[in-house]
Amino acid sequence: xxxxxxxxYYPGCSCSKNGLAKYYGESTVKILEHLGLKVSEIEDWNxxxxxxxxxxxxxxxxxxxGRNLVLAKKKSVEKxxxxxxxxxxxxxxxxxxxxxxKELEKKFVEVYNTGKEDLSRIVVKHVVDFIxxxxxxxxxxxxxxxxxxxxxxxxxxxxxxxxxxxSFDDPExxxxxxxxxxxxxxxxxxxxxxxxxxxxxxxxxxxxxxLKIIEKIxxxxxxxxxxxxxxxxxxCHLNLExxxxxxxxxYDVRYDIPILYFTQILGLSLGLESRDLGVSRxxxxxxxxxxxxxxxx
Amino acid sequence: MSxxxxxxxxxxxxxxxxxxxxxxxxxxxxxxxxxxxxxxxxRKIVNMLRNGMYNEVLKSKTIWLCSTCYLCAVRCPAKxxxxxxxxxxxxxxxxxxxxxxxxxLKLIKTYAEFIEKYGRxxxxxxxxxxxxKTNPVKAIKMIPFALNLMKNGLLSLRVEKVNDFQVVKTxx
Numbered sequence: 430x431x432x433x434x435x436x437x438y439y440p441g442c443s444c445s446k447n448g449l450a451k452y453y454g455e456s457t458v459k460i461l462e463h464l465g466l467k468v469s470e471i472e473d474w475n476x477x478x479x480x481x482x483x484x485x486x487x488x489x490x491x492x493x494x495g496r497n498l499v500l501a502k503k504k505s506v507e508k509x510x511x512x513x514x515x516x517x518x519x520x521x522x523x524x525x526x527x528x529x530x531k532e533l534e535k536k537f538v539e540v541y542n543t544g545k546e547d548l549s550r551i552v553v554k555h556v557v558d559f560i561x562x563x564x565x566x567x568x569x570x571x572x573x574x575x576x577x578x579x580x581x582x583x584x585x586x587x588x589x590x591x592x593x594x595x596s597f598d599d600p601e602x603x604x605x606x607x608x609x610x611x612x613x614x615x616x617x618x619x620x621x622x623x624x625x626x627x628x629x630x631x632x633x634x635x636x637x638x639x640l641k642i643i644e645k646i647x648x649x650x651x652x653x654x655x656x657x658x659x660x661x662x663x664x665c666h667l668n669l670e671x672x673x674x675x676x677x678x679x680y681d682v683r684y685d686i687p688i689l690y691f692t693q694i695l696g697l698s699l700g701l702e703s704r705d706l707g708v709s710r711x712x713x714x715x716x717x718x719x720x721x722x723x724x725x726x
Numbered sequence: 727m728s729x730x731x732x733x734x735x736x737x738x739x740x741x742x743x744x745x746x747x748x749x750x751x752x753x754x755x756x757x758x759x760x761x762x763x764x765x766x767x768x769r770k771i772v773n774m775l776r777n778g779m780y781n782e783v784l785k786s787k788t789i790w791l792c793s794t795c796y797l798c799a800v801r802c803p804a805k806x807x808x809x810x811x812x813x814x815x816x817x818x819x820x821x822x823x824x825x826x827x828x829x830x831l832k833l834i835k836t837y838a839e840f841i842e843k844y845g846r847x848x849x850x851x852x853x854x855x856x857x858x859k860t861n862p863v864k865a866i867k868m869i870p871f872a873l874n875l876m877k878n879g880l881l882s883l884r885v886e887k888v889n890d891f892q893v894v895k896t897x898x
Contacts, residue, residue: 442847447882449849449875475845475888480794480809481837484816488898493841496893540896588795593807600800626759626795633856634829635791638763667849674871709878 437506438468439497441516442476443663450513450663452707456692457512457556459706463699464564464572468510471500477519481630491533492540494523498548499541508563512556512692514589514662515629520553521594555590556692557661558597561605569612574700576614580719582694583618583650583658584610587665588626600624606661606691613698614721620649627668643672647684657687657716659694666690687712727780727822735780735818740810747804748772754798754808764788768798768808771815784819788812790827832859845888850881 444454461468474497476482482490497520501509511517527534527545538544554563584606591600598605601624607617625646628639647669650658660666669688676684689712696706697720703713735741748769755767765787766774774783783789792812799807816830825831836855840847850872857865875881 443849445846445886447848447884447886449880451880451882473889475891475893476841476847478841480813481834482841483813484820484834485838486898487814487817489893489896492893492896492898496891536896536898540893588793588797592796593799593809601797624797626793626797628759629793629795630833631760631791631793633833633853634827635763638760638791642759671871674874707878 435505435507436466436468437501437504437509438470439474439477439501439509439511439516439520440470441474441511441513441663443667444512448663449667450690453512453663453666453690453692456690456696456701456706457510459701460560460692460696460699461510461564463696463701464568466564469504469506471497471504471506471509473500477513477516479515479519479630488533488536490519491523491526492536494519495527495537495548496541498523498551499537499543501551502543502547507550507552508559509551509553510556510559511553512661512663514555514587515664517553517555518589518594524548524551524553525594555595555597555661557590557605557609558595560695561609562597566608566612569609569695569699572700573612573698575698575720577694577698577716577719578614578721580615580716581618581654581656582610582615583620583653583655584623584691585620585646585650585658585660585665585669586624587660587662588624588629590661591624606659610659610691610694613694615694618650618653618655620646620653622646622649627662627665629664629668632668632671639668640672640675643668644676647672647676651683651686655686656719657689657712659689659691661691687715689716731818731822732780736775738814738818740807740814741775741818744772744806744808744811745775747806749804751803753801753803754806757797757801758792759795759797760791760793764791768792768812772811783815784822784824785826787827789815789819790830829860832856840885842894843887844885845891845894846885848882848885850875851883851885 440454443450478490478493591598591603632639673684693706693708752769755761755769761767794809796809799809
């Protein structure tokens with residue numbers, strides 16, 4: 430990793446300090462720093478527009494997402510690391526669209542004085558892709574301080590992390606998270622529903638339907654003994670938390686398991702403090718009995 | 727429906743591609759996690775467009791129930807991105823005044839207000855504003871969850887404003 434200064438970080442609204450997935454963003458930055466990688470937040474970034482803004486105005490949605498690429502380019506950033514899969518899609522799609530659509534490119538030159546040649550070297554990567562394929566498992570293994578002993582972790586990818594543009598893993602049966610978590614000693618729990626959609630924003634508009642889907646997803650892990658579920662998406666995390674609250678009122682303790690970000694488990698394993706990773710005291714107590722200190726050579 | 731609206735719809739690249747390339751195999755409908763709740767399956771929507779049923783398509787529940795999980799997109803043998811196709815249909819429905827998905831439209835409106843004012847959104851504020859607009863009773867039911875977020879230091883009601891943000895005023 431020679432060119433550290435060329436790595437940009439795009440938190441997106443959810444993972445920013447005012448977002449509901451603030452601890453996903455914080456734990457991501459903490460572990461990357463801990464592993465010796467300097468990532469700098471893209472200054473004055475704006476919302477990627479998600480899938481919602483494209484419903485209002487398609488071209489403006491690309492200009493909106495593209496502003497972040499232009500800002501990155503100005504700072505000579507070549508690789509943008511993104512924790513939110515939806516942001517990843519918006520940025521990737523915009524890059525793709527600028528290459529294909531001459532009219533859109535013209536608009537970019539007009540508004541930002543930036544064309545496709547200027548943006549062509551930028552690569553957008555989800556943080557799972559970045560940790561596995563750029564940082565590498567060797568680097569993580571060197572830095573692991575604590576191993577979890579017999580903690581059964583349900584690994585839930587959600588839908589957009591590997592679909593439709595990502596090429597770093599299988600779109601339906603990915604294994605990147607299991608490989609990353611294998612360094613921490615946890616036992617990962619497989620589920621046929623690991624890339625089933627959590628319902629996303631429909632949780633707000635169609636709660637009843639979405640709750641049924643999430644109940645099935647959570648059951649697929651809990652039935653197999655999962656003691657916590659990890660996610661790599663702010664919206665999956667929020668939806669699982671919301672559903673957990675509702676399901677607990679209905680079924681009591683069955684659904685009372687921590688929903689964590691994979692970066693929190695990885696961070697604890699690297700020896701970072703739970704409070705720096707945003708792991709609540711309650712959740713930490715549930716999983717910490719499973720941590721053993723590994724004596725370093 | 728006027729000819730201009732129809733033409734615009736058919737010229738939209740993701741809609742055009744689907745109409746042209748779809749082989750009607752039904753893989754999209756079989757893959758869709760929400761097709762049980764739709765009035766027409768995704769395959770059927772494409773076929774309806776081929777048969778000129780534009781009104782019915784833009785009035786359908788289906789186009790608002792897609793969660794853009796892209797499972798159909800990665801499985802489609804004709805390589806059609808039906809997620810993008812659904813987003814495009816929503817755009818045409820919205821711009822032509824089909825307002826039968828009130829909840830979704832309120833969500834989009836609230837979202838757009840944040841973007842246009844700040845350049846960023848606050849999910850907490852978005853959820854609160856949206857719930858108050860659509861279902862105040864549910865908003866009250868959310869209070870315990872909100873308190874829990876607050877306990878964990880997650881309920882920020884602040885939104886940071888982006889500087890130098892002219893893009894939303896651009897004419898497209």
